[in-house]
Amino acid sequence: MADTLSADYVVIGSGIIGSQVARKLALAGASVIILEAGPRVTRGEIVARFRNSPRRSDWMSPYPPVDWAPHPVYQPTDNGYLIQGGPYPYPAEYIRQVGGTTWHWAAQAWRNVPNDFQIKSLYGVGVDWPIRYEDLEPFYQEAEEIMGVSGAPNTGSPRQKPFPMEPVAEVYAMRRLRERLASDFPVVSNTTARNSRPYDDRPACVGNNSCQPICPVDAQYHGGLAAAAAEAAGVQLIPNANVYKLEHDERGRVAAALYYDPDKASHRVTGKTFVVAANGIESPRLLLLSTSDKFPKGLANGFDMVGRHLMDHPSTSLTFDADEDVWLGRGPQSPSSINTMRDGAFRSEHAPYRLDFTNISRVDGATTSLIKQGVFGPELEKRLRHSAAREMSVKNVLEVLPNPDHRIMLSSEKDAMGIPKPETHYSIEDYTRRGAERSQQDFRRIAELMGGTNLRFSKDGDFANNQHICGTLSMGSDPKVSVCDEWGRTHDHENLYLAGTGVLPTSATCNSTENALAVALRAVPHMLAQQGAASTPPPRDAAERVPS
Template identity: 75%
Template structure:
């Protein structure tokens, strides 16, 4: 084992949450080492991979898995990294590299609605959070000002301050959705996104390129690569290709070291006063379970047996149809608008809440593939392609799921290329979520009617797409018997181990989880700094 490094804080994971946590610590004078399992990349490399990829519809193609830090890959075939235990498949996609998975996100930066945090008290389902929306509001704002977030005022999430900027210009297609659906009582609004509508923090405004996923070619949308760059500029020592496989503890249960493998499987040891686990809701519980010992035979932070449990995401069903108008999806952001009026209500005692989200992804590729599969060629091919590319649209739901302990991440008996046990997913979709999908089908049908829709194609019954919003698995709560961390992200079992991750969210609500994960992390970091008696000037407003 090589000579060890040491710092005030070790942050494990260089994604958007880990890097912004490190940045806030660094600005108060702390020393920070960031350990990242994957390699260092840059935007130019990713853009080149995307342009050269033969699989343009595969958003993971610019992000290959590396042997020293594998991640799930499903095309052209399943890499088998995330082992499926069923009964329903959970094909999570995420990236292990400097900056993490938000390199290829849709930049949706929603807040939860206040009632999401007390659904047990209000509706008798799920669990309540150990903090209130009002307590999280200033940290949501801090996150939005760092990333540069815009959105509509009427999303159901109250604000004490305005968005940092106005939304990106509305596309023609979304304007027609808004105009034609309004008489039917559907309010279409701009999505809340971390995407510039004007120059912000040294980055340009959105240029309308329709490749937000897998990569914004000009960094108009914020991502973890920018956060990692800012943390390094502030003084972080970021070590790529550092695959952490174990956390060590002392006799009192305090964490004393992180052990990692480099690509040659040489082991290294890093010590610190405080450890912050910032990987996602799959890799973080995997590490805690891997770090078992005589004192903690079930893994670290796991006296409750809740590590890895309550895995949540956002399943979706959808409707594809031909609108009456020529809409020509494909100019501007891929996911620009949605309907948010179904995110909350008394119905949540009976079935899942949901958002309705409209795609703006170009229909040329999917229409071409469909026509070739149908055996259409020549002049008829050209005629059909023009029609389909102009008129084909899609609406999907983003369904709430409830926490269930049997939905979980555990350690597989299989090992990866580094000899580390692979994570295993046990997953199912309950009747509460299925009932929400059934109810939303009526909304799909009415939307198609209002758009003059024809050839309505609903997703197959019982078939749910996955949105890659990995939530739960290390839930926060006041009771150490039913949760992994407290309301500030400190593990109940280890006083100097904190977790910042979407995995600490007790419920999934109906919105993409990244923004809430960042806000919770900033709140945790503020708490850590106050515990160390560091005077803080207040929320950051820029990464520069």
């Protein structure tokens, strides 16, 4: 085993959340090490892979896994890393490299609405959070100022301060949707971590329409930027460090993280406090791997809660042809939505949802579909132009309630490093299905208002996955049904914290990153206080100032 490294704080995972926690700790004067399982990859490398990929619609193709830190891929075939335990498939996609999965995201950065924090008390479903919207509001603002978030004023989430910037200019197709749907639906700009003007030394969006899999100019915030900011603040980031076990001392405090390098040499990193911030699948996997005589079921798992309450935001969709040319494909891929069904008394009966419009160019998908149908020559040109100009699509983004039977476990199968693979157990329950059924009314009315023809609904019972992995490390006040407290500190280990989307106890209707980042930023002063550090030290200089 190689020489031991040590720091005040050891953070496992270098995505947006792990990196921003590490940065905030370092700016407070602490020594911090980040251990990242995957390699460093530059934006230029990713852009080149995307442009050279033969599978342009496969957004994971620019992110091939490495043997020492595999992640799931499904095209052209399933690589078998994420084992499906059923009864419904959960084909989650995520990236293990410096910066994590938000290299490749739509950058939607919504806040929950206030009632999302108490759905058990208000609607008799799910669970209540151990905190309320008001507790998180200043940290939402901090997260938004870090990422450079813009959005519409009428999101349903109260604000003490304005967004850092105005939304990116409305694209023509979304303007037509807003104008033609106004009688029935308020169409608003999505809340996104995407620059509409130069911000944080990054340029404004120039409309490449490749937000997924990669913004080629860094107008869109991502974890690579967060990791670089952490290093600039003094954090030591070690890539290609696949943590396979956490060790503890006789008191049950975590003492060290063990990791493999690409040659499977083992290294040991010690620290005073540990923060597991891998993601909603890899974090519970690590805790379950960290067994000992004292903790035979793994760390933080005294009541068998680690990995349970797996949630996401499944979607069904409608694709149709509008009665006018709208030409999707210029500007952000996911620019506008309808939010009227995010909250209401109906939540006692069926899932709430957002309705999200795509602006992804139709050329690649339509071309592939027509060629598969055997269409060539002038007919191909005619039909391709029609689809590219008029095809539109809308999807729902549905809430899933926490269910302990939906979970991440360890598989009997092992990866190339000899570590057990993660295994999912998941289903789509009636509560969510009823929400999807209700949204069909909205789909049909939207198509009607747009003069829609050739309506193609997603296959009945077929739900797409949005890769918003929540709930597997749920926070709560009762250790019998949760893994950590409101600060992310595990109930079983006083110096082990959890950060990331897995700690969110419910999924609500919005993308999970901003919610998880706000929760994590709120926890940093608590982490510092536990080591006797000042929770609000002065920043080193104006360039490193973290909004409070």
